[in-house]
Amino acid sequence: MRTFYKSLVFGLTIALLKYLFWKLGLEYWDIGLISISGLVAGIFFILASMFQAALRDYKGADESVCKIQGSICSMNDVIISAELMTPDKFKSKHLSRELVKTFQIIKSYIENEKNFFQLQNHLNKVVNKSLSLDRVVQPDKIAIYYNYLNQLRIQIGYLEYSKSLHFPKVGYNFLNFFIFCLIFLQIFNKSDNVFLEVIFLFSFATVLIFFAGLISDLDHPFLRRKAAFRVDLSPLKRGEKAIKDNIKD
Numbered sequence: 494m495r496t497f498y499k500s501l502v503f504g505l506t507i508a509l510l511k512y513l514f515w516k517l518g519l520e521y522w523d524i525g526l527i528s529i530s531g532l533v534a535g536i537f538f539i540l541a542s543m544f545q546a547a548l549r550d551y552k553g554a555d556e557s558v559c560k561i562q563g564s565i566c567s568m569n570d571v572i573i574s575a576e577l578m579t580p581d582k583f584k585s586k587h588l589s590r591e592l593v594k595t596f597q598i599i600k601s602y603i604e605n606e607k608n609f610f611q612l613q614n615h616l617n618k619v620v621n622k623s624l625s626l627d628r629v630v631q632p633d634k635i636a637i638y639y640n641y642l643n644q645l646r647i648q649i650g651y652l653e654y655s656k657s658l659h660f661p662k663v664g665y666n667f668l669n670f671f672i673f674c675l676i677f678l679q680i681f682n683k684s685d686n687v688f689l690e691v692i693f694l695f696s697f698a699t700v701l702i703f704f705a706g707l708i709s710d711l712d713h714p715f716l717r718r719k720a721a722f723r724v725d726l727s728p729l730k731r732g733e734k735a736i737k738d739n740i741k742d
Contacts (some may be wrong), residue, residue: 496703496706496707496710497703499702499706500698500699500700500702500703500706501699503698503699503702504694504695504696504698504699504702505695507676507680507694507695507698508691508692508694508695508698510680511679511680511687511690511691511694512687512691514680514681515684515687515690519681520681520682520683520684529675529678532671532674532675532678533675535671536668536671536672536675536701539664539667539668539671540668540701540704540705540708542664543660543664543665543668543708543712544704544707544708544711546660546712547660547708547711547712548711550655550658550711550712551711551712551714551722551724553651553655554651554652554655554714554715554724555724555725557648557651557652557655558603558652558724558725558726558728558729559728560644560648561599561645561648561649561652561728561729562596562728562729562731562732564641564642564644564645564648565592565595565596565641565645565732565736566732566735566736567637567641568592568638568641568642568645569585569588569589569592569736569739571626571630571634571637571638571641572585572588572589572592572626572638573585573589573739574630574634575626575629575630575634578629578630579629582628582629586740587622588619588622588623588625588626589736589739589740590740591618591619591622592619592736593733593736593737593740594615595615595616595619596729596730596732596733596736597733598611598612598615599612599649599729600726600729600730602649602652603652603715603724603726603729604726605715609649609653612649613649616642616645616646616649619642620642623638623642626638655715656715659712659713660708660712665705665709668705669705672701672702672705675697675701676694676697676698676701679694679697680694710722
């Protein structure tokens, strides 16, 4: 909603400026929509390209979070099966608690409270504590366990890459330049019906700024306090709760 309100305020400001300049007689040229159709088409082309790229990266980050949840829960399944097969030799709770802590640290990492190296150090501790599995679990299941761990590292690596994966800044510069050029041309444009022109300019400016802000939010989903669209943490919360419930049982 913050993006919507910002665009609404901007659109109202531009509409008031248009009315004020008309009242003061500061309209200097007569430009039809056909004359600026190329500029409008260029703006929407850039908007579409940036939106497609930002949405793809945003959904990719969400997909990685779901895969992370699946990898950790699958690791816990191997741990539980080890206890079921050798209840006298192995207890799963200490390793399951480490996986719960893994969920918590990954959430802190996504929220920028932990960095990549702190997360990697924790995973190294998980590996060290997983060595106790080697003595009680069959080699094929150990291979499955470490395969899930490897997939977990890959997805975390993708999240780290996603944190710095943004649409080139020049795209935002060109978009803002074209938007303000178009608005500038329309503010000083002569109009036969000023009220219709004010409504048009308000609607047009609001839509353009809204979509520009929407793309920026989609492109920065790890800015937890600023972005309207954030990486979804609910899969991690569900996975953490599932393992905690298993520990209680």
